[in-house]
Each structure stands twice: as structure tokens, then as C-alpha cells.
Amino acid sequence: MAGVRVLYVENCSVTRERIQQLLESWGANVVAFDTLDAAKVAHAAGGFDVTITSGTLQDTEDGWIWASDLRAAGAKVAVMSTGGRPWMYEEVPHINEDDHFRAVRRHLAEFLGIEQPTPTQ
Numbered sequence: 001m002a003g004v005r006v007l008y009v010e011n012c013s014v015t016r017e018r019i020q021q022l023l024e025s026w027g028a029n030v031v032a033f034d035t036l037d038a039a040k041v042a043h044a045a046g047g048f049d050v051t052i053t054s055g056t057l058q059d060t061e062d063g064w065i066w067a068s069d070l071r072a073a074g075a076k077v078a079v080m081s082t083g084g085r086p087w088m089y090e091e092v093p094h095i096n097e098d099d100h101f102r103a104v105r106r107h108l109a110e111f112l113g114i115e116q117p118t119p120t121q
Contacts, residue, residue, distance in 0.1 A: 002026075002027035002028075003027065003029065004027070004028045004029065005031070006029065006031070006048065006049065006051075007039060007043055007048040007050070007051045007052070008020060008023070008031070008033070008051075009032070009034070009036060009057065011034050011035065022108070026109075035057070036062050036066060039053065040066070049076065050076045051078075052079075053066060053077070053080070055079045063079060064079060
């Protein structure tokens with residue numbers, strides 16, 4: 001995963017920091033945002049291999065909608081969320097934050113198509 005550029009948007013600072021640390025421990029270059037508007041501006045500028053977004057940002061489901069739009073445009077995108085729209089689960093890969101941290105690590109590795117690295121944390 002070394003060198004993979006990940007755009008990550010999550011409004012919960014604890015989750016954002018933990019997932020960013022995990023991805024960086026695997027060698028990813030992560031640019032993280034706490035708002036969808038900021039993430040959209042960065043995404044439009046280009047240069048990202050993968051986008052991971054929370055499904056629910058600022059109490060709306062805009063993350064799900066944005067992920068669906070990105071996927072329709074051919075982008076590699078996943079939603080990390082504790083809930084959301086079940087009818088979208090097949091369309092957009094979904095990583096459930098309620099899973100134990102090992103399961104989140106496994107799901108991310110599977111989504112990114114990499115062998116699951118040995119945890120450093």
C-alpha cells in the first residue's frame with residue numbers, strides 16, 4: 001500500500017485519527033478532512049487513488065450520496081459508517097465501524113486489495 005493516496009473524510013475526530021494512523025502505518029499517504037465540502041474540493045483537484053468517506057456527515061447522509069456519485073464516475077470509493085442506506089450496500093463497499101478494530105483493518109485491507117499488514121498499534 002506504500003504510496004497509495006487516500007482521501008479520507010470523517011467528522012468524528014477520534015475515528016478519523018485512528019483510521020488515518022492505521023492507513024499511514026500501512027504506508028498510505030492520507031489526506032483527511034472533517035467536512036464533506038473540504039473533501040470535495042480536494043477530490044476535484046485530483047491525485048487520489050482511493051476515497052473513504054463516512055456515510056453520515058454533519059447529521060446528513062451526504063457521504064452516501066457522494067460515494068454513489070464517485071463510484072458511478074469510476075472512482076474507487078468506500079463508505080465507513082455505523083448505519084445508512086441498506087439499498088446502497090451492494091453499490092458502494094461498506095465498512096462497518098461497529099466491528100472490532102481488527103475487523104475494520106481486515107475490511108480495509110480487502111477493499112484496498114492488499115495483504116493485511118501486521119498491525120503496528
